[in-house]
Amino acid sequence: MSLTVVGSIAFDSVKTPFGERDRMLGGSAVHFSLAASYFGEVHVVGPVGDDFGESELSVLTEHGIDTTDVERVEGGDTFFWRGHYDYDLNTAHTDDTQLNVFGDFEPKLSEGSRSAEMLFLANIQPDLQRQVRAQCEGARYAALDSMNLWIDTARDSLLAAIGEVDCTIINDAEIRELTGEPNLARAAAKVMEIGPRAVIAKQGEYGAALFTESGFFALPGYPLEDVRDPTGAGDSFAGGFLGYLDGEGGDLDDATLRRAMGYGTVLASFNVEEFGTERVARLTREEIDERFEALRAMTQFEVPADLP
């Protein structure tokens, strides 16, 4: 089994009340692929510039991630984002975005990336998402992320892209904005009418909710006393979620999707404990499974003995 992700590979400069970092490795495809790498084979697709060195690339290759489709654009600069968070770590404040090589990105997938069984279209322009979806015809399960920028500026393309995937993973505020429906359950139902069999509403520190045809499932965020940098948490969630699904193979029934929600929650929680990719890059599968079991212990309860 294998998993392809297309998205941004970036340098991020981030300041939070708990510290700051300048030009650290980031980007949606990076956070996703590191999280997913603990479950199986991952192919990453995205452009970088001359400023992207071997030390950055090796963070990926050391995790066994296939970087064949990390396209180096000569004379170009890597995507750059600068942002900060105040004590409300749910809200990112963007101070600077430089698209750089991402501005002219035309995804061209190698055979290895094209033949993956699962596909994640990270938050990029929806027409690019559709191009990649079309190249990965054989993927039996595809998911996408998006954001308010594309809802505002490329709504029709985004709706078409959503219609071509099995699962939509976006922030709950964006599900409401996309559908014009303030009630989350109704909004998720409207997204499913477009095509996806599953909708995941990411809710920041409150966790995530899964809507499928057969019902509803939700998990709280894993409680942490130290949250240093939430950048990339949503992509690490998606990486844990799809990575686990890819590792499972077979039927993606509701019980499997629920466990995948658990792994997504766990990877997101490791992501936010340190800056950028610092924590997720040095995880072990044992640490992941331990926290998965801890999360399960925190969310289970029994029916009263006297209930009929």
Place this chain on the structure above:
Amino acid sequence: MSLTVVGSIAFDSVKTPFGERDRMLGGSAVHFSLAASYFGEVHVVGPVGDDFGESELSVLTEHGIDTTDVERVEGGDTFFWRGHYDYDLNTAHTDDTQLNVFGDFEPKLSEGSRSAEMLFLANIQPDLQRQVRAQCEGARYAALDSMNLWIDTARDSLLAAIGEVDCTIINDAEIRELTGEPNLARAAAKVMEIGPRAVIAKQGEYGAALFTESGFFALPGYPLEDVRDPTGAGDSFAGGFLGYLDGEGGDLDDATLRRAMGYGTVLASFNVEEFGTERVARLTREEIDERFEALRAMTQFEVPADLP
């Protein structure tokens, strides 16, 4: 076993995007006691004015609630609140508050109310909460709710009141404000240092989280496609939570507290489906247990078979 609640008995005028009601029965003690009435004996303590009629009182007495300590103040008017909600139903906008008979309220508990085993101090001035706590010396479990108004204007009294209860049930933003700690897990730990063995963070549509010495538990809000009026949801949560605990007797161990969180979540969900007390007033215990089981089915997941 029995349960006493002190709090407001009110007329509420509420407008939401889904309708409006004028001077309907409301108030924290009313929402709480109706929710708790499905589990056992409830005594309600609070003042009303001449405008509070038999039809209002009978909503309580028809649920078997003891209204001996509903104190009628001659020549006075009942507490009145007018508010509205926009599509973000998590935020109440207050348009008018008339304390009326509540302004001079001095709780005097009858023997029945004083001898209850459990006590809920709904969101009222913390010195009043302490007076009632002192009168209910024998209560083996006491909980309180509060709000930002008392954090701002009666902080020392509130801290003293919190120090005298076993469980604090407040909105998560208020736990952060009270402790000056933006991280919820740390904030809850700080509240427990004041005295309570348990802290419940109410999170609106995102559900509620329970912090105890032995750990963390959280439940999402029950997903509803129709939410009409969130007024009283927090008090219905507390009524379901403490009502279930009271019905259990015995040790209030973590497993029991978790089930109580489930019943709180269920009662809050019924509360918001219609205006004011309309839905909770005509519930059956069977409907409550059915939704409890549905909630459990929505939140459980299994460890993967291949996990060591």
